[in-house]
Amino acid sequence: MLNRKKIEAALMALASKEGLVLNGQDKLVMRTSLSTVLAAKERHRQRMNTNSGAFLWQKPQPPRR
Numbered sequence: 001m002l003n004r005k006k007i008e009a010a011l012m013a014l015a016s017k018e019g020l021v022l023n024g025q026d027k028l029v030m031r032t033s034l035s036t037v038l039a040a041k042e043r044h045r046q047r048m049n050t051n052s053g054a055f056l057w058q059k060p061q062p063p064r065r
Contacts, residue, residue, distance in 0.1 A: 004038055 011030060015022055022030070 002038060002041070004034060008034060 008031060011034070012022065012027075
C-alpha cells in the first residue's frame, strides 16, 4: 500500500522546488484529494481481489399462477 505521508511530503517538496508557497488551504486541499485518491485505489483493489467469482446471469423464472 502507498504511504500517504511520504506522498504528501514528496508533493510539498515538489511545490517548494517549483517556487510555490503553500498556505493552509492549499495543504488541506492536497491532503483531502490525496486521501480520496488512495481510498478509491483501495476500493478498486478490493473489488478486483474479490473471491465471489464471475457473475453468472440466469434467466428469471416465470411467475407462479
